[in-house]
Amino acid sequence: MFGFHGRYWRFDLSTGKGEMRTLPTSVLRAYLGGVGLGSWLLHREAPPGVDAFAPEAPLVFAFSPLVGTPLTTSAKFAVVAKSPLTGLLTDALSSSQFAIAGKRLGVDAIVLVGRCAAPSVLVDGALEPARDWGRSAAETEAGLAGRGAVAAIGPAGERLVRFATVSHAGRHAGRGGLGAVMGAKQLKAIVVRGDTPTRLAEPERVRELARDLVSRSRGAATAKYREVGTVANLETFARVGALPVNNFSGGSAEGFGSLAVGTLRSERRHERASCAACTIGCEHRYGHGDEMGRVEYESLFALGPLCGVRDAAVVLEASRRCDEWGLDTVSMGGTAAFAMECGERGLLAGLPGFGDGEGLLDLIAAVGSRRGVGDLLAEGSRRAAAAVGGSAPSFANHVKGLELPGYEPRALQTMALGLAVGTRGADHNRSGAYELDFSDRVDRLRGDERAARLAIEPEDRAALIDSLILCKFLRGVFTDLETEASELLQAVTGFDVTAEELRGVARRVVHLRKSFNIREGWTPADDTLPERILSEPISQGPVAGARIDATRLAAMVQAYNRARGWTDDGVPPPETEGDLLLDA
Amino acid sequence: MAEVGAVVVCGGRSSRMGRPKALLPWRGRSLIEHVVEVLSGVVEDIVVVTSDDLMLPPLAARVLIDEEPEQGPLEALAVGLAAVQAPLAYATATDVPFLSRDLVRAVLDAGGAAAPVVDGFVQTLAAAYPTAEGALAARRLLASGRRRPLELLEALAYQPLEPAQLPGLRGARGLNTPAEFLEAVREDEPGATASLEFVGRPRALCGVDALRVPVGTLASVLARAPEPLALCEGEQVSRPYLVSLGGRDFVRDGRLPVGAGERVVVLDAAAGG
Numbered sequence: 001m002f003g004f005h006g007r008y009w010r011f012d013l014s015t016g017k018g019e020m021r022t023l024p025t026s027v028l029r030a031y032l033g034g035v036g037l038g039s040w041l042l043h044r045e046a047p048p049g050v051d052a053f054a055p056e057a058p059l060v061f062a063f064s065p066l067v068g069t070p071l072t073t074s075a076k077f078a079v080v081a082k083s084p085l086t087g088l089l090t091d092a093l094s095s096s097q098f099a100i101a102g103k104r105l106g107v108d109a110i111v112l113v114g115r116c117a118a119p120s121v122l123v124d125g126a127l128e129p130a131r132d133w134g135r136s137a138a139e140t141e142a143g144l145a146g147r148g149a150v151a152a153i154g155p156a157g158e159r160l161v162r163f164a165t166v167s168h169a170g171r172h173a174g175r176g177g178l179g180a181v182m183g184a185k186q187l188k189a190i191v192v193r194g195d196t197p198t199r200l201a202e203p204e205r206v207r208e209l210a211r212d213l214v215s216r217s218r219g220a221a222t223a224k225y226r227e228v229g230t231v232a233n234l235e236t237f238a239r240v241g242a243l244p245v246n247n248f249s250g251g252s253a254e255g256f257g258s259l260a261v262g263t264l265r266s267e268r269r270h271e272r273a274s275c276a277a278c279t280i281g282c283e284h285r286y287g288h289g290d291e292m293g294r295v296e297y298e299s300l301f302a303l304g305p306l307c308g309v310r311d312a313a314v315v316l317e318a319s320r321r322c323d324e325w326g327l328d329t330v331s332m333g334g335t336a337a338f339a340m341e342c343g344e345r346g347l348l349a350g351l352p353g354f355g356d357g358e359g360l361l362d363l364i365a366a367v368g369s370r371r372g373v374g375d376l377l378a379e380g381s382r383r384a385a386a387a388v389g390g391s392a393p394s395f396a397n398h399v400k401g402l403e404l405p406g407y408e409p410r411a412l413q414t415m416a417l418g419l420a421v422g423t424r425g426a427d428h429n430r431s432g433a434y435e436l437d438f439s440d441r442v443d444r445l446r447g448d449e450r451a452a453r454l455a456i457e458p459e460d461r462a463a464l465i466d467s468l469i470l471c472k473f474l475r476g477v478f479t480d481l482e483t484e485a486s487e488l489l490q491a492v493t494g495f496d497v498t499a500e501e502l503r504g505v506a507r508r509v510v511h512l513r514k515s516f517n518i519r520e521g522w523t524p525a526d527d528t529l530p531e532r533i534l535s536e537p538i539s540q541g542p543v544a545g546a547r548i549d550a551t552r553l554a555a556m557v558q559a560y561n562r563a564r565g566w567t568d569d570g571v572p573p574p575e576t577e578g579d580l581l582l583d584a
Numbered sequence: 585m586a587e588v589g590a591v592v593v594c595g596g597r598s599s600r601m602g603r604p605k606a607l608l609p610w611r612g613r614s615l616i617e618h619v620v621e622v623l624s625g626v627v628e629d630i631v632v633v634t635s636d637d638l639m640l641p642p643l644a645a646r647v648l649i650d651e652e653p654e655q656g657p658l659e660a661l662a663v664g665l666a667a668v669q670a671p672l673a674y675a676t677a678t679d680v681p682f683l684s685r686d687l688v689r690a691v692l693d694a695g696g697a698a699a700p701v702v703d704g705f706v707q708t709l710a711a712a713y714p715t716a717e718g719a720l721a722a723r724r725l726l727a728s729g730r731r732r733p734l735e736l737l738e739a740l741a742y743q744p745l746e747p748a749q750l751p752g753l754r755g756a757r758g759l760n761t762p763a764e765f766l767e768a769v770r771e772d773e774p775g776a777t778a779s780l781e782f783v784g785r786p787r788a789l790c791g792v793d794a795l796r797v798p799v800g801t802l803a804s805v806l807a808r809a810p811e812p813l814a815l816c817e818g819e820q821v822s823r824p825y826l827v828s829l830g831g832r833d834f835v836r837d838g839r840l841p842v843g844a845g846e847r848v849v850v851l852d853a854a855a856g857g
Contacts, residue, residue, distance in 0.1 A: 220824045224785050224854040232784035236851050239783050240831045261784065407856065428856070438826055438855040440836045446637050476854060542831030545639060 002201035003065035003493035004028050008041065009107045013185050014055055014114030016127050023108055024584045029495055031581075033064025035091040036467030036509040037109055038080030042089060043516045043582060045111055052084035052177070053160065053184035055115035061151070061190070063103040064469040065492050068198035070210040072217045073471035075099045075277035079151075083176035083424065084184075085162045085331070085380045086401040088517045090176025090424045093466060094151070095275040098168040098192065101149035106196035116186040119158070123147055123191040130188035133158060136324045137167035140189050148193030154326020156368045157183035161378040163331035163403075167323070170294060171275065174328045176402060176424055177380075201494030209488055213477070217279045221476030226272075228261045229284035230297035233406070234304075235260040241543030242411040242437075245305045246354045247337035248397050248404065248532055250539040258312040259304050267312075275471075282473055288316040295319050298428075301406030302333025307340060308354030318360055325368030331380060334403025336363045338381040338396050339373070347388050348373065397530040399426035400522075409533050410546045412437040413447030417455050417556045421527045421570070423513035429472070432458030445546045449559035456563055460506035467509055510564070511572055512580050524569040527557050587672075588692050589629035591664030592619055592645070593709060594678035595638065595653045600760045602840045603833070604638055605679040608765060609843035611772070613641075616678050620645050626688045627674065631667045633660040656731050657709065662722035665715045672696070673718075677709040679759045681768050684752030691750070697740035700750055706742075708733035710756030714740065762801060762841035769799050769844050776844035780805055782813075785852040786825060789813060802827070803838030805848055815850060826851040 006025065011018035023037075031037045038060045045058040059081045066074035077099040083090035102110065112122075119130035121144065132140040137152040144150045150168065157164035157179030164179030165172035200206045224232060237243035238253040245251040257263055264270070269287030273294075274280060285292040293316050303309065303318040322329045340359075343351030351373065352359020366374025376384050381403055385396035397404045402425025409416035418431025428434065433455040437444035442451040461481055465472055468485060478484050482499035489497045514522075528534070529548070537547035561570040594606040594616055601608070606616040616632065620643050623630050630645035635653040648667055650660050661675060672695070674688050691698055691712045699711035713736070721739045725731075747753055759765045769776050781794040790810040797808040806815035806827070814822060819838040821827050828834050828849040829842070842848055 221854070223824070224852045225857075228785050228788055228852075230857065232852065233856060236784050236855050239781075239849050239851070240828050240834075262787065432857075434856040438834060438853075440834050443637065444834070445639055445832070448637075472857060475857075545641065 001025070002199050003489070004108050005103070005106050005196065007107055008109040008111055009105060010111045010113065011122065011125070012114040013112055013116045013120070013122070013127065013187060018125055020107070027581050027584050028108065029497070030505065030508060032467040032489075032505060033067070033108060034062055034076070034078040034093070034467040034469035035080065035463065036505065036512075037064070038062030038078040038091055039089060039509060039512050039516065040581070041109055041111055042080045042082070043512060045113065046082055048519055050082065052082045052087065052181055055185070056113060057082055057181060059112045059178070059181050059185065061102060061110040063099055063108055064467065065489065066468055066470065067099045067103045069200060069206055069492055071206070071470070071488065072210065072214050072277065072279045073275070073474050074469065075275060076469040076471065077102060078466065078469065079166050079173035079178045081178055081181045082520065084160070084180050085177040086425045088400060088423065088425070088520055088522060089513050090178065091466075092166075092173035092175050092178055093469065094166065094168050094171045094173040095278070095471070096169045096171060097276045098149040098151050100276060101194065102192040103198060104194035104196050105192055106194060110190070110192075112185060112187065112190070115184065119186045119188055121189040121191060122187060124193075133188055137326050138170065138323070141169070144189060144191050148191040150189050150191050152189035153179040153182045154324060154368070156325040156327045156378075158188070159368070159370045159378070160184060161327065161367060161370065162380045162383070163328040163335070165326050165328050167326060170323070172323070172328070175330065175427065179326050200492055202491040205491040209491055214279050216477040217474060219477065222280045222473055225280055225282035225473045229282055231264065231284060231295060231300055232261045233297040234300055237406065237408070239542070240411065241538060241541045241546070242408045243301065243305055244404070244406060244408045246308045247306065247341045247395060248408070248530070249341070249395070250536065251308065251354075253305065253541055255310055256305050258310055259300055259315060264312060278471065280471065280473055286316060288313070288320065291320070293320050298406055299329035302330045303360065306333045306337045306406070307360050309357045309360055310355065311357050314357030314360065318364060321361060321364045325364065327364065327368060330405055331403040332364060332367065334397060335367070335377050335381045335384065336360055338385065339363060339377055341395050342388055342392060345391070347390055347392055394531045397532060399529060400526050402426050404530070407434050408538070409529055410538050410548050411543045412444050413548050414442050414444065414451040414455050416447055416529060416533070416548055416553065417452050417560060418459065420529050420553060421557060421560055423510070423517055430459065430462055431455065432462045445543060447548060447552060447556050449555055452556035452559040453563040455560060459510060460503065463509040464502055464506040467505065508579060511576065514570070514572060515577065515580060518571065527570055529553060587670055588627045589631065589668035589670035589673040589715065590623045590627045590688070591661060591668060591673050591675045592616070592623070592630065592632045592678055593657050593660040593664065593675065594632060595635035595650045595660055596657075601762060601765065602837055605759065606634070606638060606640065608841070609846045610681050612845055615681060617641055617643060619676065619678055619680060619683055622683045622685060623674070623676070623688065625685045626692070627670070629668055629670050631664045633664040655726065658722055658726060658731050658733050658736060661713070661733060661736065662719055662726060665713055665722065666719035668715045671715055673713055673715050675709055675711055675713055677758050680710070680755055680757065681759070681772065682752070682757065683755040686751040687753060687755040691745065694743050694745060697737055697742035698745055699737055699742050700747065700753060700756055701744045702747055702753065702756065706734055706737060706744070707756045708737060709758070711737060711742070762839060765841045765843070766799060766801070773844050778805055778842045778844065778846045778848055780808060781847055781849045782809075783849060783851050786813060786850045799842055799844055801838060802835065802840045802842055802848070805842045806838065806850070809850065813850070824853050826853045826855055
C-alpha cells in the first residue's frame with residue numbers, strides 16, 4: 001500500500017493494551033486522512049450518546065496520506081473527539097513533528113479509549129506515571145525530550161476545562177476541548193516515534209510535484225503569512241467593520257493601534273519560524289519580556305478587542321498564559337468577555353470590566369485552575385450563562401456552545417451562515433465563507449440565498465485540505481485545488497483518483513460530521529447565531545447599521561441545506577447514508 | 585398636515601454607474617443624505633422609497649421598502665405618493681447632486697401635477713404629483729400593465745413647465761455613468777481629492793499610510809499608489825489585493841467612480857485565515 005499503512009492503532013488506556021486494526025482501502029480512499037478519517041473513526045468507535053468525558057469516548061489522532069512525503073506543509077495531524085463544550089463532533093488540527101513521528105509508527109491513526117488508573121503518559125506503547133502532572137504542556141514535552149514526539153495537555157486539560165487544548169511544539173489542536181477529553185482519560189501526554197516510512201507510488205513524480213509546490217509556496221499567494229502573519233487581520237478587520245469589540249457589543253474598533261502588526265514590529269523584537277516540513281513560515285514571534293511569544297490574529301482579537309484590552313504587553317502575556325495553562329485562546333477570550341459583561345451588568349460580582357488587562361490575566365489563571373468564578377467559566381460561556389441566568393444567555397456569544405471567532409457576523413454575512421451551520425460550532429477554519437465576504441462576489445452586508453449556496457464551496461475546500469492534509473495557508477497557490485490534489489494523491493497513493501472524486505470526498509466529510517452530530521442530538525434549532533447578533537445592529541464604524549435578523553438567517557440556512565441536497569431542516573436523506581461507509 | 589411633501593425614488597439598480605447611486609459620496613456625505621437635506625428646506629414630509637438590498641444611512645425622512653423594485657419607478661411612486669401625508673409632493677430621483685430648493689419650490693408652485701420639459705423630454709422625476717390622486721392613478725396603471733411614470737403624469741393632466749420658468753434646472757439632471765458623476769464632482773469642487781489608504785502588507789510594501797489623490801475612476805486612483813504596488817491589471821484590481829470603498833464595499837472593477845473625500849482602502853487579498 002502506498003501513502004497509507006492501512007491500519008490504525010487502538011489503545012485502551014484502562015487495560016494498558018493496544019492492538020492494530022485494519023482500515024479498509026475503501027475507507028481510506030473515501031476519507032483520505034486528517035479530519036475525514038478521524039471523523040469516520042470517531043463515528044465508528046464512539047458509542048452513541050457517550051459522554052465526552054466517559055472512558056468509552058474515543059480520542060482520535062489521525063494522520064494523512066501526504067504526511068511523510070516531501071510535500072510542503074504536509075506535516076499535520078488531526079485530533080478528533082466528541083466535544084465536551086458542544087456535545088458534538090470537534091476536530092482540530094496541529095502540525096509539525098508529531099505527525100511525521102506518529103505516522104512512522106506504521107499507522108494512519110491512533111485511537112485512544114478507556115481511562116488511565118492514575119495520571120499517565122503513553123510512551124512506546126506503554127503507560128508510565130505522569131511525573132509532570134500539574135505542569136504545562138511545554139514542560140512536559142521538555143521532560144520527555146529524546147523519547148519521541150509529544151502531544152500533551154496543560155493543567156487546564158487535567159482539570160477538565162471544557163476548552164482545553166492538546167499541544168505539540170507550541171502549537172495547539174485548539175478548539176472544542178480536546179485537551180479536556182485527554183485529561184478525563186488522565187493522560188498527560190502521548191509520545192510517538194517509529195521507523196516505518198511512507199511508501200510512495202511514484203517517488204520521482206512526488207519529488208517533482210513537491211519542488212513545484214515549494215516554489216509556489218514562496219510566491220505572492222502566501223506573502224501575507226510570510227511577511228506579516230495573520231496578526232495583520234486585526235487592522236484590516238477594524239478598517240472594514242469586521243473586528244468584534246467588547247463581547248460583540250458594537251464598541252469602537254478605534255484605539256487598538258498598539259496591537260497592529262506595524263506597531264508590534266516597530267516596538268518589539270521579531271522573529272519568524274515554521275512548522276516541520278513547511279516552506280511558508282507563517283509563525284511570527286514578538287519579544288515579550290525575556291521571551292519571544294507567538295501570536296496569531298485569533299488570540300490577539302479574543303484577548304484584546306473582544307475584552308476591550310488595548311495594551312499589547314497584556315495581550316501577549318494573556319496569550320502566553322493561555323498556552324501555559326493549555327487553553328483555547330478564542331474560547332478563553334470569548335468566555336472572559338462574557339464574564340466582563342456579566343460584571344458590568346451586575347449579574348456576577350467581583351469581575352473585571354472591559355479593558356481591564358490585569359483582570360483578564362487573573363481570569364485566565366482562575367479558569368485554568370478552576371479557582372473561584374473560574375470554575376464556572378471553565379464550563380464555557382453557554383453553560384456559564386445558563387447557570388448565571390437572567391439576561392446572561394442573551395449575550396453569551398457562541399454557536400452550539402463554541403465561542404465565536406474574530407469575524408463579526410453582521411459585517412460578514414456569508415460567514416454568518418458558515419458560523420451558524422458549522423458542525424463544530426462557531427468556527428472560521430471549517431467554513432471559510434469569509435473568503436466570499438472579502439470579495440466582490442457577494443454583498444457582505446446583505447446575506448442572501450445565493451451567498452448561502454456559494455458558502456458550500458469554501459467549506460468543501462476546507463474539508464478536502466484538512467483531510468489531505470495540507471496547510472490552509474497554501475490554498476491560494478492552487479488554481480484548481482481538486483485537480484492538483486488528485487495529481488498529488490495519484491503520485492503518493494497510486495489511486496487513480498480524479499478531481500470529481502475529491503469533490504465527493506469533501507462532501508462526504510461534511511456529511512459524515514453532520515451525521516455524527518444528528519446521532520448525538522443535534523437539532524435544526526442549533527444552526528443559528530447568538531441572540532445579540534440577531535437582534536442588535538452594528539452601532540458604529542464603517543458598517544454602522546448592518547444587521548442580520550433571524551428571518552434572513554433562516555432563509556440562508558434553508559438555501560444552504562437545499563444546495564447540499566439535505567432537507568430544509570438540514571437532515572441528509574437516509575438513502576445517502578450508505579455513502580459514508582459506516583459498515584465498512 | 586404638511587402642505588407639501590416629497591418622494592425620493594432610490595431603488596434603481598445603478599447598473600451603468602456600477603455602484604448604488606444613492607450612496608455615492610457628495611460633499612462629505614452620501615448623495616441620498618444630500619438630497620434629503622435639500623428637500624428638507626422646502627417640504628415637511630419626505631418619503632424615501634428604496635429596495636430591500638440597499639442599506640441606507642439614517643435619514644431625516646421616512647424610509648419605505650419597495651417590495652417590487654423590478655416594477656420600476658412607477659411602482660416606487662405609487663408606494664411613495666400613498667405614504668406622503670401632504671396633498672402635493674415633489675418626486676425626485678436620488679442621483680441629482682445639483683438639486684436646488686428653488687427648483688423644488690418652482691415646480692411645487694404650479695399647484696398640481698407639473699413637470700419640466702427639457703429638450704422635449706418630460707422630467708418625470710423632477711415633477712409635482714397630487715398624492716392621493718397620483719397614488720390611485722399609479723395603481724390603476726400598474727394593474728393594467730403600464731410601467732411608465734409619464735403615463736401617470738398624463739393621467740393626472742399635468743402642466744408642462746418650460747425651462748425658462750424654472751431656476752436651477754440642472755437640479756433635475758440625473759447622473760447615470762461614472763463619467764457623468766466625475767464631471768459633476770469636478771464641477772462642484774475643482775481639484776477634488778480622495779484618500780488612498782494602505783493597510784497591513786500593502787502598507788509594509790510601500791511604506792506609506794495614506795495619500796491624497798485626484799478623484800477619478802478607481803483604476804486611475806489606484807495607479808497613484810507608490811512602487812512596488814501594482815494594484816490594477818487592466819481594469820481590474822490585481823488579485824493579490826483587495827480594495828474597499830469607505831471600509832464598506834469590496835470592489836474589483838477599476839471603472840467605478842471614486843468621489844471627493846472618499847476613502848479607498850487597499851488591503852491584502854488574503855484577508856482572514
